[in-house]
Amino acid sequence: MNPPYAAQDAARCQICETAVVHMHCHSCEVNLCMACIGNHVTLNPRTEHQVLGLDLHKSSLTFTKCCTHPNQCCQFYCKECDIPVCSKCISSEKHSRHLFLQMCQVFESRKSTIEKDTKALEDVVCPKYENIAQDIENELKNLESEFKRITTMVFEHGKEWHRRIDLLVSRLKTEINAIRENQIYALRKQLSHVKNKIIAINDAIDENNGALSSKEVIRTLDCKIKFTNFNQLPPALYIQSPIFSTRSITDEEVSQLFGSLKTLPITVQKESETLNDPTKLSPTQFLEEPELVSSFYTSFQKLCNVEYKNAENIWTSGKDGTIKKFNLQGSCLKTIITSCGTWPADIAWNHTGELLYSDSVARSLKIVKRGPVKNWIKFKFWKPGNICVCFSGDLLVTLCNDEETQVKVVRYSGPTEKQTIQFDEEGKPLYSGNSKIKYISENRNLDVCVADSHAGVIVVVNQAGRFRFRYTGHPNSSKAKPFKPYGITTDSWSQILTSDSDNHCIHILDQTGQFLHYIKNCHLQNPHGLCVDDRFNLIVAEYYSGMIKIIKYIHK
Known part of the structure; x- marks a missing residue:
């Protein structure tokens, strides 16, 4: 036998390891050729050998060995003890008056249950879970879109606040400039009036000094007293720059005015759907x-x-x-x-x-x-x-x-x-x-x-x-x-x-x-x-x- 091609070769007898397998000892789980059947039975005389043709073995059931009687296969099922048993166990005192089922019947019943379970998994459970997975994937897409929308809303709201604040600052600057111009105009007008008075006072002083230094009698007699013309001082202007009042505002107040996020907790349903047995109130x-x-x-x-x-x-x-x-x-x-x-x-x-x-x-x-x-x-x-x-x-x-x-x-x-x-x-x-x-x-x-x-x-x-x-x-x-x-x-x-x-x-x-x-x-x-x-x-x-x-x- 060529090892590289062993997987493609026919199965060999597990006794002589050379002849092609024709039979199978169901009791010992051993593949045998025709020539080795007698040797196999002779070497294990205490075992009840069940030698079957290979094709028949493949279609037959494989029973587990009995824990109490190792040479026996468990072909029966004790309903009271809920365990597989062999033919010797049935006649023992331990299983006296117990109800026994043929293992092949239990096998077929269990197989039918498993087939139903498989069909339920394929037809009901798996599609449900696939739908849930699809829902979660859709929710992920919706979540991304929703967070993008919320982020855009916050950004646009911030731009609107900036625009309004810029407009407010611009309006206040315009008002400040207008007040400044009015106050400067009033002060300059007052200054011009005072300077004109100073010129008139200086002219009066020069005229008085001329009369004092003159030897002409008529000039001294014609010089009038001018003090009363200037003893009424101009009214003082009380100018104050505008007061910009600010209000201290906390971050929390800013957040309340601007808008805040309300975070909703991730919740898990207390009562989820149970397939084939819907959760109901009593x-x-x-x-x-x-x-x-x-x-x-x-x-x-x-x-x-x-x-x-x-x-x-x-x-x-x-x-x-x-x-x-x-x-x-x-x-x-x-x-x-x-x-x-x-x-x-x-x-x-x-x-x-x-x-x-x-x-x-x-x-x-x-x-x-x-x-x-x-x-x-x-x-x-x-x-x-x-x-x-x-x-x-x-x-x-x-x-x-x-x-x-x-x-x-x-x-x-x-x-x-x-x-x-x-x-x-x-x-x-x-x-x-x-x-x-x-x-x-x-x-x-x-x-x-x-x-x-x-x-x-x-x-x-x-x-x-x-x-x-x-x-x-x-x-x-x-x-x-x-x-x-x-x-x-x-x-x-x-x-x-x-x-x-x-x-x-x-x-x-x-x-x-x-x-x-x-x-x-x-x-x-x-x-x-x-x-x-x-x-x-x-x-x-x-x-x-x-x-x-x-x-x-x-x-x-």
């Missing part, structure tokens, strides 16, 4: 019967939206074109007249404490500050619908075209467009046309959740805009009417709550889209807008009744 954590904490009447004929800020700031809007502020006792504290004509499409509070509302008729988002309502974002070819302020401070807006055949979600950072969400990975629309009403909310895991009432579906995408899941109602529901979600909100457990208006109930989903629970009873009638207060209660706006209901639905 049913015992939901109240078996939801509790109506309080309710009050808003006087809206059709109440659409509710937004909670604190116990004294519950804002509502409806059909009569106004926005009203209530406290928990139901007292109306303020009414804002909008420019919408009929009703604002939606309301929301931004992170700087200002109220926003969308005006579809005027194609704009309005901002309510002290004084008159002002336009904040103006749209040319799209009409704004529902809005949501994100945890990052960004604003999510649903927009539809004039024909109401296309709907998209746009993310804004301030008035700057940052992201558009409209199509899935196959280029198909995520949201139906024919209706601009698409309530929107952001979940704690930063998913964007949209209630598409026209299509009867909740559509959820991740932060990067990649499709995650759709929810079309509970499959085992016995509700009389089709699922039509309107209001949508999320709570501290990343649960999605949506109002099923026609069926007078609220659906609760987990962050993977699995149905968890209904909120019904509490005499709910056509629930519409939703939000959650700081006590983990759900606030519901009833469309036709104009009632606000505050409902406790979960154990704290």
Whole structure:
């Protein structure tokens, strides 16, 4: 046998090391030629040899050696002891009355389990992780773009400050020069007047000296006394240079005036998605019967939206074109007249404490500050619908075209467009046309959740805009009417709550889209807008009744 070509040579007998292998001792795991079979068996008489043809061996199972009986193979499995055993172990006292399985059956069962596990890894787990990796890569790209945008904003803001300071310094220099010229002119005028007086005084002195030195009587008699002409001294000018007042300002005050960075911590979800076993709240954590904490009447004929800020700031809007502020006792504290004509499409509070509302008729988002309502974002070819302020401070807006055949979600950072969400990975629309009403909310895991009432579906995408899941109602529901979600909100457990208006109930989903629970009873009638207060209660706006209901639905 030529060693360089050994890998290409036929397998050789492990006894004589020359003849080609034809058989295999399954008990001893030894390759044999025909001539060496007898010698092999004779040399190991205590072993029950299982000599098989080579082809048959390759298709047969290899059993492990028994720890108690080394010459035996474990062809059985003790179910009580959960270990492989041989035929001698079965008859031993140690395994008396135990249940035994054929090892080949256990092998096939385990093999089937491994095949299922492999398929799950290939079909479910690996694609999920690949999607997560793709999301992270997209987030890295977005992060680079966002930091570049923020750096540009700071630089441009600094240039604007320099420009304004340069203008201010130039104006002050002009004012200083004008004051200087006025004061110099006044002093020079005074100096000229005094010098003219000095000339006149010297002339008077010369005239008096001439009269004194003259022998002419008439000249002395005609010389008049001049002291009274000069005894009134000119008024003194009190000139002061302007005072430039400066105010000592600290670096912190400069930062507050100029603008500062708000660094948001990198957070890790407390509850992440578990494949094939979605993380759910235990049913015992939901109240078996939801509790109506309080309710009050808003006087809206059709109440659409509710937004909670604190116990004294519950804002509502409806059909009569106004926005009203209530406290928990139901007292109306303020009414804002909008420019919408009929009703604002939606309301929301931004992170700087200002109220926003969308005006579809005027194609704009309005901002309510002290004084008159002002336009904040103006749209040319799209009409704004529902809005949501994100945890990052960004604003999510649903927009539809004039024909109401296309709907998209746009993310804004301030008035700057940052992201558009409209199509899935196959280029198909995520949201139906024919209706601009698409309530929107952001979940704690930063998913964007949209209630598409026209299509009867909740559509959820991740932060990067990649499709995650759709929810079309509970499959085992016995509700009389089709699922039509309107209001949508999320709570501290990343649960999605949506109002099923026609069926007078609220659906609760987990962050993977699995149905968890209904909120019904509490005499709910056509629930519409939703939000959650700081006590983990759900606030519901009833469309036709104009009632606000505050409902406790979960154990704290």
